[in-house]
Amino acid sequence: MASISTRTRTSDGATTHRVMWRQDGKQRSLTFVDLQSAMRFKRNVEAHGPREALAILDIVDSDAPALTLGQWMDDHVAGRTGLQGATRDKYERFAEKAFPELRDLPLAAVTEAAIGGWVQRQEAAESSGKTIQDKHAFLSGVLKAAVREGKIDRNPCEGRRLPKTLRQEMVFLSRAEFDKVHGRITQERWADLALWLVSTGMRFGEATALRAEDIDLDRAECRITRAWKHDTGRKRTIGPPKSKRSVRTISLPTQAVEVVKRRIADPTVDEVLFCNSAGTAATTQEFYNRAWLEARKVLAPRAPRVHDLRHTCASWMIGAGVPLVVVSRHLGHEDIGTTSNVYGHLDRSSYDDAAAAIGKVLG
Known part of the structure; x- marks a missing residue:
């Protein structure tokens, strides 16, 4: 059996959800930033056991480092075919620089809440709606490929509402x-x-x-x-x-x-x-x-x-x-x-x- 405890961090006021279970006679835990992911992991622990649940999340012990979003992004861009030079350059820039807060997260820990926080930070930095949309579309494509490869069970980018940008009005000349x-x-x-x-x-x-x-x-x-x-x-x-x-x-x-x-x-x-x-x-x-x-x-x-x-x-x-x-x-x-x-x-x-x-x- 596993349990979930929720707490609010005093440092920044963020709410986290900690899943706790016993494994090999020891108390183990994993913290999530959104309740839905925590409940999904808890169900997997109870249904398949903790090791299988961790494998589903692609999170393993420190002696076998988890596949991070940054590693998967780099591999995904390198393996893409049919990209023209400028497009490949743009994707490489996105992979390297557009998601500094997310790159080191284990792939399966890139949740809807984590992506929502990234969008909010982009807005706070006054990035244009078009720029946010372009980067988010790239990230969504990377995570969609991860779903196809069985690395994660769903794409957390799907359904995300993004800020809009005013399109420059067309001028029709007489x-x-x-x-x-x-x-x-x-x-x-x-x-x-x-x-x-x-x-x-x-x-x-x-x-x-x-x-x-x-x-x-x-x-x-x-x-x-x-x-x-x-x-x-x-x-x-x-x-x-x-x-x-x-x-x-x-x-x-x-x-x-x-x-x-x-x-x-x-x-x-x-x-x-x-x-x-x-x-x-x-x-x-x-x-x-x-x-x-x-x-x-x-x-x-x-x-x-x-x-x-x-x-x-x-x-x-x-x-x-x-x-x-x-x-x-x-x-x-x-x-x-x-x-x-x-x-x-x-x-x-x-x-x-x-x-x-x-x-x-x-x-």
């Missing part, structure tokens, strides 16, 4: 507003890039990885199979686009076709169409600093981002009555749900058509 901004960009290469982004809706990393052979001028089509990525050490490398759906062929408006013709005729263009004067592929920061930052001031106090050119393209297509599924495929979204969540509020014509259809049936 045609007149885009013309104002575009007219302020004096260098042809940067003006062409802005026009390409708004007329195709491509991601910046996709657009600046394009080569002449990716364009079929006769058919006015563009095949998108590449995008810039950040590898280990934040070095840019060419890789596949964001998702399987992002590998796509899109039709080009006349204005985009003219942009391609001008880029091909530019003597500085070598491997990629959108480059700087040295022939190197343009970067977001370079385009922003040399063209966009100054040009967008014409719309002050509005401050559209470079990525808002993609949003603007989507809004123009939806405003013209292009079906949402076509917009989704054009933008390279993984599924139409993404498109609907981001741009569904703009699709008023479909709602009007739906109401008209019901009216016709009833009429």
Whole structure:
């Protein structure tokens, strides 16, 4: 039999739950920070014996140190396959630095209460909601893998409510507003890039990885199979686009076709169409600093981002009555749900058509 005693620490006022049992003629105990874990361990002691209960928790005597969360995290990241360099770097940083209070805990002692305390400390440190969400998602993935491997019986991250962060509002430009901004960009290469982004809706990393052979001028089509990525050490490398759906062929408006013709005729263009004067592929920061930052001031106090050119393209297509599924495929979204969540509020014509259809049936 086992018993539980609860007490409040005078040092910090925290409540702990101590499970006590006898093993090999000696009184043994284990302290938990939440009652649910203590009761679960007590049930395992009574049902399976103390050694099996300790094995379930992955907590063993000092002569065989318990597997800690930090050890499991490091092994999990090292064993992951299919990670691009920048993603692996981020995961390694998270594993090493994001959970200092949790790394030394035995894996099975990482309870809901322990994770709740970590979230509260992140909030107290004024970490953004997005940062907390990213780190928590990583931790949840690590613990989910531990569940699959039988290291723990459940993922204590599941069901956790996290602080939210305000998403920066998208800016949709009207045609007149885009013309104002575009007219302020004096260098042809940067003006062409802005026009390409708004007329195709491509991601910046996709657009600046394009080569002449990716364009079929006769058919006015563009095949998108590449995008810039950040590898280990934040070095840019060419890789596949964001998702399987992002590998796509899109039709080009006349204005985009003219942009391609001008880029091909530019003597500085070598491997990629959108480059700087040295022939190197343009970067977001370079385009922003040399063209966009100054040009967008014409719309002050509005401050559209470079990525808002993609949003603007989507809004123009939806405003013209292009079906949402076509917009989704054009933008390279993984599924139409993404498109609907981001741009569904703009699709008023479909709602009007739906109401008209019901009216016709009833009429």
